[in-house]
Amino acid sequence: MQTVDDAEQQVEFDRKIAEEQKIEPTDWMPDDYRKNLVRQMSQHAHSEVIGMQPEGNWITRAPTLRRKAVLLAKVQDEAGHGLYLYSATETLGTSRSEMIEALQTRKAKYASIFNYPTLTWADVGAIGWLVDGAAIVNQISLQRTSYGPYSRAMIRICKEESFHQRQGYEIMYSLAKGSPEQKQMAQDAMNRFWWPSLMMFGPHDSDSAHSGRSMKWKIKRQSNDDLRQKFIDQTVPQIEVLGLEMPDPEIKWNEERGHYDSGEIDWEEFYQVINGSGPCNHQRLKHHINAHEKGEWVREAVRAYRVKQQEKSAENAA
Amino acid sequence: MNQQQSNLYRFLVGLGDDAVVLSHRLSEWCSNGPYLEEDIALSNIALDYIGRARMFYQYAVEVEGKGRTEDDIAYLRTEREYTNLLIHELPINDFAFTMVRQFFVDVFYCEYLEKLSQSNDERIAAIAAKAVKESRYHLKRSEPWIRQLSEGTDESRRRIQAALVELENFVGELFIMSDWEKELVAEGVAVDREVLQSGWDKYVQAFLAQSEINFPDSQLQIRGGRDGIHTEHLGHMLSEMQYMQRAYPGLQW
Numbered sequence: 001m002q003t004v005d006d007a008e009q010q011v012e013f014d015r016k017i018a019e020e021q022k023i024e025p026t027d028w029m030p031d032d033y034r035k036n037l038v039r040q041m042s043q044h045a046h047s048e049v050i051g052m053q054p055e056g057n058w059i060t061r062a063p064t065l066r067r068k069a070v071l072l073a074k075v076q077d078e079a080g081h082g083l084y085l086y087s088a089t090e091t092l093g094t095s096r097s098e099m100i101e102a103l104q105t106r107k108a109k110y111a112s113i114f115n116y117p118t119l120t121w122a123d124v125g126a127i128g129w130l131v132d133g134a135a136i137v138n139q140i141s142l143q144r145t146s147y148g149p150y151s152r153a154m155i156r157i158c159k160e161e162s163f164h165q166r167q168g169y170e171i172m173y174s175l176a177k178g179s180p181e182q183k184q185m186a187q188d189a190m191n192r193f194w195w196p197s198l199m200m201f202g203p204h205d206s207d208s209a210h211s212g213r214s215m216k217w218k219i220k221r222q223s224n225d226d227l228r229q230k231f232i233d234q235t236v237p238q239i240e241v242l243g244l245e246m247p248d249p250e251i252k253w254n255e256e257r258g259h260y261d262s263g264e265i266d267w268e269e270f271y272q273v274i275n276g277s278g279p280c281n282h283q284r285l286k287h288h289i290n291a292h293e294k295g296e297w298v299r300e301a302v303r304a305y306r307v308k309q310q311e312k313s314a315e316n317a318a
Numbered sequence: 319m320n321q322q323q324s325n326l327y328r329f330l331v332g333l334g335d336d337a338v339v340l341s342h343r344l345s346e347w348c349s350n351g352p353y354l355e356e357d358i359a360l361s362n363i364a365l366d367y368i369g370r371a372r373m374f375y376q377y378a379v380e381v382e383g384k385g386r387t388e389d390d391i392a393y394l395r396t397e398r399e400y401t402n403l404l405i406h407e408l409p410i411n412d413f414a415f416t417m418v419r420q421f422f423v424d425v426f427y428c429e430y431l432e433k434l435s436q437s438n439d440e441r442i443a444a445i446a447a448k449a450v451k452e453s454r455y456h457l458k459r460s461e462p463w464i465r466q467l468s469e470g471t472d473e474s475r476r477r478i479q480a481a482l483v484e485l486e487n488f489v490g491e492l493f494i495m496s497d498w499e500k501e502l503v504a505e506g507v508a509v510d511r512e513v514l515q516s517g518w519d520k521y522v523q524a525f526l527a528q529s530e531i532n533f534p535d536s537q538l539q540i541r542g543g544r545d546g547i548h549t550e551h552l553g554h555m556l557s558e559m560q561y562m563q564r565a566y567p568g569l570q571w
Contacts, residue, residue, distance in 0.1 A: 052349040063562035063571035076361040295352025301470025
């Protein structure tokens with residue numbers, strides 16, 4: 001039930017949103033705004049963390065020392081992004097352990113793209129180029145999101161992501177301009193990651209469950225379909241530079257719209273992967289749970305050590 | 319290469335191998351650590367070691383003068399041609415093992431690299447001066463871990479002790495010099511590792527004693543790394559690490 005106070009607070013909140021002011025952790029906010037943010041931000045954090053796995057799959061097999069160092073630094077950045085985003089989400093009153101619990105019990109989601117396997121070295125390039133490329137389009141838009149800590153995290157993260165995208169593109173470029181088998185490797189990786197990258201923007205606006213309110217609250221600033229179009233428009237010329245064949249035969253410049261047209265996404269696959277039946281859904285969660293369980297004795301030891309230290313200093317003070 | 323250059327080449331490749339192999343092991347923790355913060359920290363240390371490996375290899379191939387690259391050294395030599403000291407190649411095992419190994423090598427490198435930064439070979443001195451700063455920082459992290467795990471729970475203490483038992487056999491090799499390396503010491507290029515041993519023993523024993531853990535003097539037990547005699551683990555590591563270069567020879571990546 002809304003009290004008079006709440007109604008006043010609501011007016012103030014609406015005014016801030018209308019005037020493009022940021023909502024900060026100590027400000028009053030509607031419960032649903034908070035819930036919606038926790039859902040989106042924690043999902044974003046989990047995506048960074050689960051995303052470490054498919055790329056991490058190639059750290060120990062990277063083809064040169066330079067590539068290995070760059071990849072390791074990149075995956076480390078993703079872990080760092082996960083950390084900022086968990087911290088930013090904690091400002092909404094949800095702890096990191098609650099978020100991890102929600103991930104491991106499948107209550108929280110992460111980006112479905114990471115449920116596809118990285119089969120060749122070129123996949124590392126394709127992920128940096130396409131997946132980080134798609135993420136940047138989304139995140140640039142989120143720099144203007146209405147929640148202050150999220151917006152600031154996005155500004156910081158975008159700087160690193162654009163470096164990631166360049167490293168991915170650089171890998172693809174070396175392969176596409178390399179030997180026939182390298183070029184084939186690049187083509188194959190792009191073909192496999194193209195559609196899942198388009199799916200990263202979510203369902204069509206007309207089918208998107210959370211979009212309406214998120215747009216009203218300015219948590220989301222641009223619609224799924226608009227962002228997806230932006231990604232396609234910026235990526236097609238890059239495919240041309242690489243000299244690879246288009247991953248979708250329907251890609252064609254539409255003079256009238258001023259955009260590229262493209263084929264329809266396989267939405268059945270999209271929902272199948274979101275609902276847990278993608279090629280690596282089980283593997284990714286199992287890996288996360290195993291690592292977490294394997295580390296339990298360490299965390300327990302740290303807690304026990306802290307308690308002992310506190311007892312010691314209490315004794316000394318007495 | 320004359321004898322002096324050949325000794326120098328061997329020396330640089332050995333140091334590069336130590337770094338590349340340990341870096342590889344540390345990188346295996348990425349997405350497997352007990353905290354997200356540890357994934358980041360261990361990756362960071364791994365990156366420091368890759369950086370070291372590259373600097374030593376790049377210098378080595380210049381000394382060799384055959385137009386080879388750092389990647390030829392890392393990816394196209396066999397187990398028997400790798401000359402890292404064995405402690406670096408042991409599998410990561412559990413977090414206690416990884417941190418005890420790190421503590422051991424951190425204590426070693428803080429002393430060793432400090433001395434090596436006085437080398438009359440300016441290039442080596444510069445690499446060591448950069449690397450010793452990293453190792454001092456690594457030690458600032460490994461020490462509190464050893465402390466917390468030694469004094470945390472029964473299980474963590476038991477795991478620390480198990481790691482100590484497993485590693486004590488591999489410590490002695492850090493302090494063994496071969497004749498060619500002694501020649502480099504005489505020339506003022508390398509550092510006598512033998513004389514670092516008693517200091518290392520004292521430091522490690524005193525540190526562990528604060529947590530009431532006894533550690534024996536390091537003895538020479540298992541050795542062979544600098545002569546290419548390894549544990550069985552290295553071959554598997556190299557199979558994985560060198561896969562791309564072996565499967566697609568001669569390509570640029």
